[in-house]
Structure formats: C-alpha cells, structure tokens
C-alpha cells in the first residue's frame with residue numbers, strides 16, 4: 319500500500335493489527351457517502367495507538383480516492399493565539415485537499431513554509447478555483463487580525479468544500495481536548511479560549527464532513543464533549559491489541575531491532591504486556607469493586623460526576 323501522509327510510526331510495515339478497528343472505521347467512513355455517519359470520539363490513554371490508527375486510516379482513504387477526502391490535524395500541546403491556530407488549521411486542510419485532488423504527495427510535506435499567498439497560487443495553478451475565494455477571505459481577516467472570524471472560516475471550510483463539490487470529508491482531529499487548553503484569544507496568550515470545543519456544536523453535525531476525534535486525556539475530553547457538545551459524538555475506547563496481534567507486533571519489532579526472541583518468549587511478552595497494561599490501568603484509576611463512575615468496558619474511561627458515559631454504539635471497536 320502506498321503511504322501518502324508520512325506516518326509517525328516510522329516504517330509503514332511496522333503497523334500491525336487493529337483489524338477490528340480499521341474495519342469499523344472504514345465502514346463508518348464508507349457510510350459518510352450516504353451521509354449517515356455521526357461524529358465520533360476515541361478515548362484512550364497516551365501511547366495506545368490512536369495516532370497510528372488515524373494516520374493509517376488517512377492513507378487508506380487517500381489511496382482509495384473514492385469521493386471521501388481525508389483530513390488529519392493534530393492539536394499540539396503548545397500555547398497558541400487563535401489567529402495562528404485558525405490559519406494553521408485552514409492551510410493544513412487546503413494543502414491536504416489539493417494533494418488529494420492532484421494526487422501529488424509533495425503538497426503533504428511542502429518544502430517551503432505554507433502561506434495563504436502560496437495556497438492561493440497553487441489553487442489557481444491546479445484548477446481548483448473554488449478554493450481561491452475562501453483563501454482570499456481568510457487573508458482579509460488575517461490582515462485585520464479578526465481572529466474569531468478566522469476560526470469560523472477555518473472550522474467551516476471542510477464541510478463547505480464538501481458541500482460545494484458534493485464530496486465527503488472525514489475530519490480526523492487528534493488530541494481534541496487540547497483545543498480548550500492551549501488556544502488563547504489574545505496574542506499575549508493570557509486569555510485561554512477554554513470553551514472553544516463548543517464552537518463545533520453545529521459544525522460537527524454535518525454528515526458530509528463528520529469528525530473523528532481522539533483524546534489521551536480521557537477525563538478532559540469526556541467532560542468537554544458532555545458539557546459543550548452534548549449528544550453530538552459517539553464515544554468509545556481503544557482497547558489493547560488482541561493477543562495474536564500483539565505477538566505479531568513483538569515479532570516485527572524484534573526483527574527491526576535485531577533482538578532474537580524465541581516463540582515462547584514472544585507469547586510471554588504478549589501476555590505480560592496485556593497483564594501489565596491492565597495492572598497499570600487499575601493502579602492509576604484506584605478502581606474498586608463497586609466504583610460507580612467506572613465504565614465496565616474500559617476502566618480507563620470515567621467521569622467523576624456523570625459516572626460511566628460509555629456509549630455502546632462503538633461496541634464493535636474495543
């Protein structure tokens with residue numbers, strides 16, 4: 319399979335398993351064509367494979383080239399003025415969109431810094447004239463530092479373009495909870511935009527460009543979604559790899575790292591890893607036998623006030 323967007327995992331062949339999750343979300347993506355997929359959230363601790371899964375989904379959907387445009391954006395753990403955030407989000411979408419339409423991977427990792435001027439030129443050159451108006455609109459707002467308008471334009475762009483072309487866009491936003499914690503209304507970064515996730519209240523309901531968000535800070539994301547986007551997202555955990563997929567992964571890593579392991583050791587490591595992850599989960603959460611806030615299906619998910627909010631619509635994925 320061709321890799322379009324560089325995956326953080328490194329060598330693409332390292333990606334192992336996640337068969338159930340890939341099948342579930344590819345079906346979810348397929349159903350966007352009939353506009354029946356609801357925005358969804360994957361909640362699980364750090365280093366459980368969310369980014370690897372989203373980036374692989376991105377590349378599969380890109381490769382399929384079947385009226386569904388993938389969009390991947392990671393919200394970073396660094397303070398940012400909302401104007402800069404909006405422009406970065408906007409340009410990331412434009413460049414990924416142009417790459418998809420032209421099948422040119424260079425737009426996914428441009429050698430020069432991306433700018434609105436360059437995006438405007440590229441769109442004209444590639445015959446994607448309908449992108450030029452929103453880019454001009456963004457430039458105008460950026461010049462006047464109308465930051466909240468810049469965010470409105472950026473946030474609405476994916477669904478607007480999908481509507482214009484009768485296409486679908488799948489918006490994969492990694493570490494969504496950071497939108498409420500690292501974006502600021504002012505350039506000096508003193509006024510945190512602490513309810514910014516709520517700006518998605520209507521945007522995330524459009525079925526031509528649903529969101530697939532992730533969060534490592536499970537409590538934060540759960541709270542943001544329940545408080546600011548009630549009923550808008552299906553929520554589900556990302557479980558451990560099943561034993562056979564763990565074994566396959568350990569074998570691959572041992573080959574790459576040139577560490578010889580016997581078959582017996584591989585199985586032992588796979589079982590210990592699962593046991594260890596479970597032990598860490600229990601230890602970290604203070605889980606007790608009658609803990610009412612604990613989701614029985616994923617002990618990593620809990621909300622102290624609302625109790626278990628796990629929705630069973632995503633039963634298939636964990």
Ligand SMILES: Nc1ncnc2c1ncn2[C@@H]1O[C@H](COP(=O)(O)OP(=O)(O)O)[C@@H](O)[C@H]1O
Pocket residue numbers: 326327332333334335336362363364365366367368369370371534567
């Ligand atoms: N399906 C997978 N196959 C092989 N390695 C994986 C897989 N998922 C995750 N990994 C490994 O685990 C690390 C952490 O995964 P990552 O996707 O960054 O987790 P998260 O985004 O949940 O923090 C990756 O760098 C990669 O080495």
Ligand SMILES: [Mg+2]
Pocket residue numbers: 368369370492
């Ligand atoms: Mg990640």
